[in-house]
Amino acid sequence: QIRASVSDKDLDMYEKWNQDYGSWDIIEKKKKRVLIGAASVGIHHAIFSPSGDKVVTMFKDNEIAVWSFETFYCLYKISIDVGIEAFPSDQESIDVDITLPISQSKFQLMQQPLCFSSDGTLLVIVSIVDSSLFVWKWNEQSLHQQIDIPLFKEANGFNTPIKQAKFIGNTKLIGIVSSIGLFIIVDAETGKLVYKMPKTVLFDFVEFSKDGKFLSGVPSEDPKTIKLMNLKDFIKKKLLNYLRNFGEFPEKYRILIWRFLLRLPENRQPFQSLCDKGLHPAFEKINRKYPIKSYQMIKTLERVLSCLGHWSPLFAECDYFPSFVFPFIYAWPILQTFFASHFSSDEWAVLMDHIISEDPSFIYYLTVAYIRYHRETFLNMKTIQEFNKFHEQSIPTNVKMLLKSAKKIQTSTPTEIDIPKDIIEPFKPIPRSPSAYPLFSNYPVKIVHFQKKVRDKIRREELDFLQRKKVLHELSQLHQDIETDERKWIDYDNKVSTMMDEFWDKLIKDENDHQEKVSKINALETEQRTKLLKNIQKVRQNLVHQSDAFLNKQKDWEFKLDTARASLRETKIVGHEELQKLIDEENEILK
Known part of the structure; x- marks a missing residue:
């Protein structure tokens, strides 16, 4: 083999x-x-x-x-x-x-005991001991969980072996076939049972399309044929049965179920292309209508509305469209359309469970049922103000009774007068595309385009008005700036004139003070010169007097000096004579 x-x-x-x-x-x-x-x-x-x-x-x-x-x-x-x-x-x-x-x-010796998820994050290993699956995290190299399948347990208590297990398309759902042909779908991440095929339909072997929408299987009762089934229809019937039995979807899985029923295409690349076009002009002032404190929330609303506006002009021309989109993006507020202002968040979610699950025309029956529910209130209204106020308030309404009445109206309406189904086409999901969204033109194109032209004209006139208003404001601001500058210049000129006057006054005063000081200095100089001349004259007189006295003393000194010199000469002579005499006597003695 x-x-x-x-x-x-x-x-x-x-x-x-x-x-x-x-x-x-x-x-x-x-x-x-x-x-x-x-x-x-x-x-x-x-x-x-x-x-x-x-x-x-x-x-x-x-x-x-x-x-x-x-x-x-x-x-x-x-x-x-x-x-x-x-x-x-x-x-x-x-x-x-x-x-x-x-x-x-x-591990059972089956045809495919190993299988990978499409993204390669999970590896499933089939066990034979207890009819269970082991989900292995491939990247983390660890066991994620063991999924037991009690549905494969026979009446005698023994487990029915698993014959085949394989991931469905690019999902984390596993299609499992037992050895007796039972087929179920299990979520590999949560371990929850998603779908169980009726026991009347048994398979020997199954295969899934790449997108996970279709199942081709070899029936156990006729191995020579191949049976092709739409998996989406099976799962949808299962969900609708759950909704009929319990009245609402589980809150934990509500968003996931909505995504499945609406068959969202997950066209990430085309969506990013619409996002790259930026904010649509029709939603530039959306933050004024919804004064949300969260910056992230208002930006998300702007991005989604802009993408829809760039995709089709219709969404940019619907005044109520932001109110319709708003509850799908953010936490619960009080809105004005799509029953949002009339119910609490939990009641509105239950209402949306049925609206999404039913035909698009169901919204008309729901509207009629709502009017009938509050019939007495509407009949007692006398003014349009009361009618408008009614829609602005949250009026207590039993959601279960409202839905029951709407479905009763839907089933009891004769086909020949069933206008909603005649004017509304069946729901068609957006196809999956890696390049672009399909063209949406299922609306009165001429009316919408005419309205768009009118709105564009109004928007251009408004922009022109805003531009002119801006220019006028700038001119007014410029005029005010000029007046302010003129006042500043006058104040500055006055200050400069005052400063110059003060400067000249101070300069003249300083000059006068200088002249006065010069005069004082000249007078003082004259006085000092006079005193100096007098002192010089006095000194000269003293010098003349002292000179005469010095001359007299000099003469007296010269006389004394001459007398001393004469006396010295006489003394020298006498001494010389006596010295000679002594010398002669010494010579005589020596002889």
């Missing part, structure tokens, strides 16, 4: 029971590698990882190993009991025989 798995790298991998496992190059049609030793253990199933660089194998002894596709090194083993048992990178290569420990028989 041969089975194959293809990776995103254009490589084909095939396997044979009780023989070797090998990889092939699809383009060159050549075998590239062979897993030596696989024949001795026996490979039951092998698949590529989402990235294509790893191979996950389940052996016949129920061991699961993860290999590197480039080198065939065994990276780690997956064990539900103990988690991951890793191998060193230098071991378990293609040149080494593989010997894995044999564990208890835990």
Whole structure:
């Protein structure tokens, strides 16, 4: 028996029971590698990882190993009991025989015991012991949860083995077929049962379309045929049955259910293209109508409304459209349309459960039922002001009774006079597209375009008026600035004149003070000169007197000096004579 798995790298991998496992190059049609030793253990199933660089194998002894596709090194083993048992990178290569420990028989030898989610984050391993699934987090390499399936338990208490398990399209939902042909859908993330096929419809094998909308299966009662079914219809019937039984969807899953029933296309790239066009002119003043304190909330509302306005001119011309969009984006406020101002947030959510689940024409029956519900109140109104005030207040209304009345009107309305169904087409979801949203023109184009032209003209005139008003304001501001500058200049000129007057007064005063000081200095100088001359004259007189006295003393000194000199000469003469006499006497003695 041969089975194959293809990776995103254009490589084909095939396997044979009780023989070797090998990889092939699809383009060159050549075998590239062979897993030596696989024949001795026996490979039951092998698949590529989402990235294509790893191979996950389940052996016949129920061991699961993860290999590197480039080198065939065994990276780690997956064990539900103990988690991951890793191998060193230098071991378990293609040149080494593989010997894995044999564990208890835990995984059924089925056609596909392993399957990856489309985004590659989850790996599902099918168990045979208790008819359960093990959801493995591929990136975190850890067990996410074990999903038990009590529906597969037979009356005798034994579990019905799982025959097939596979992810549906790009969702996290798993389609499961039991060995007796029962088909169910389980959410891999939450472990909750999403859908159960009636026991009258049994399958031997199923396959899902890439988008997850259709199921093709081989019926158990007729294996030679293929049955094609729309999965969306099955799940929708299940949800509608739940809504009929309980009256509302679970609050925890309400948004998810709404997204499913509305069949949102998730066209992220086209939506981003509409966002890139910026704020639509029709919603530039939306923050004035909704004075929301949260900056993030008002920006989200502007972005959604602008995208819808750029997509179709109709949404930009509907005055009530922001009030319709508002409750789908933000926390509950009191609004003016779509029953929003007449119910609490919980009641309005229940109302929307039924509006979204029913035909689009149901809104008309709901409106008639609401008018009938408050018939007495409307009949007692006398003025238009009372009517308007009624819609501005939150009037107590029993939602269950209102819905019951609306559905009664819907079912009891004869087909020949069922106007809502005649004027409203059935709900058609926006198709999924990677490039752009489809053209929306299901509205009176001429009227809307005429209204758009009128609004554009009014908007241009308003912009022109605002521009002229701005220019007028700037001119008025300029005139005020000129007047202010003129007043400042006059004040400055007065200050300068005053300063110049003060300067000249001070300069003249300083000049007069200087002249007065000069006069005083001249007078003082004259006085000092006079005193100096007198002192000089007195000094001269003293010098003359002292000079005469000095001359007299000099003469007296000269006379005394002459007398002393004469006396000295006489003394020298006498001394010389006596010295000579002594010398002569000494000479006589010596002789």
